[in-house]
């Protein structure tokens with residue numbers, strides 16, 4: 111087990127592409143700074159080597175008789191267990207279903223719960239669309255309110271649980287927000303949900319990569335019933351998502367997707383479904399994705415999730431302190447948080463700030479509403495407005511209210527944060543010049559500098575990989 115600094119250094123050392131340079135103003139190259147880990151994190155070199163090695167034995171699973179299939183099947187099946195154990199699932203009672211991403215996991219659960227139109231699902235007003243829209247499609251959704259600092263209002267949640275009991279079938283809540291990084295006390299929320307006879311789903315997309323997570327024993331009142339998360343947000347970008355929940359939830363009725371691998375016996379008039387997880391994993395599964403994620407989780411366990419979390423916490427505190435020194439900058443949300451920080455630079459469009467940081471500072475981050483439009487509107491204090499639809503349709507994202515988001519991972523450094531801060535200060539001081547130099551392009555869907563010939567540069571890199 112590493113202590114925090116060495117663990118973070120080792121992680122950084124193993125990040126694929128960490129030394130990649132990009133073109134910036136003045137025709138210079140600069141080491142790329144990646145602050146968009148909440149979207150997807152880069153993969154790890156040792157795991158890529160393992161994947162490459164394993165591919166010698168890659169094969170279809172569960173159907174073949176050859177050695178490669180036997181070995182691949184065993185690996186694939188065991189990956190479920192490794193992934194489940196990483197988050198403290200009780201594998202005697204829970205099943206680990208491997209899907210494409212968090213979005214698919216939540217959609218699958220929304221189908222699986224066999225909700226009736228009068229059933230109620232409580233979500234919070236801080237959810238990612240992936241933990242909002244699937245519920246709106248299948249049940250009545252009630253939103254637990256959030257305060258002006260972006261925190262869940264526990265009194266309001268309790269009122270909803272009480273008011274709608276026993277119609278409430280599920281409380282679906284993010285472990286950490288992808289906008290403010292705010293961390294919900296999910297075990298306290300589990301206790302509240304259970305006290306009113308409903309189950310809890312934690313959307314762990316932004317929490318599992320940042321902190322040790324434990325679903326806890328089924329007998330505990332603060333046990334997490336369902337958990338969803340994505341491999342690509344935890345250094346494993348091979349298209350794997352995870353849904354964990356009680357086996358019994360997946361035992362009743364037919365699965366959402368039906369076909370090869372989901373059955374025991376098929377008669378002309380009757381189908382006998384396989385047990386979960388097979389029943390839920392129709393078709394040929396993502397063996398490579400499962401292998402990569404299981405190996406990545408083992409790697410992170412060896413490095414020490416606590417050490418990595420500690421380092422990220424310090425880096426986040428450092429970043430917030432430095433951002434706090436910049437007047438004309440507003441940070442949204444409040445503690446406790448993972449390393450996800452959204453802000454605005456006073457009167458500058460978020461997309462312009464993102465473009466300057468991309469093209470001049472070599473920093474990658476995200477701007478806009480981050481698939482959480484209701485939450486972002488609430489934090490910005492703006493109302494719902496149908497006119498925004500026209501802006502989306504015309505690709506005029508400069509007119510849509512939003513924020514600039516940096517999302518840190520433990521491999522990021524103070525030097526990278528200093529580089530960002532220096533540029534934010536520079537942008538504020540030179541904002542009139544930047545506004546003149548950058549033009550909004552509807553085709554590009556963002557701001558581009560009039561004087562930087564990066565079109566050819568992007569095409570060259572594209573051609574290198576796409577062979578054109």
Ligand SMILES: Cc1ncc(COP(=O)(O)O)c(C=O)c1O
Pocket residue numbers: 148149211212213214238240241284286287288313315316340
């Ligand atoms: C909190 C949260 N939930 C769900 C998702 C959806 O994850 P995916 O795109 O892997 O389906 C995201 C993605 O950013 C997220 O941040």
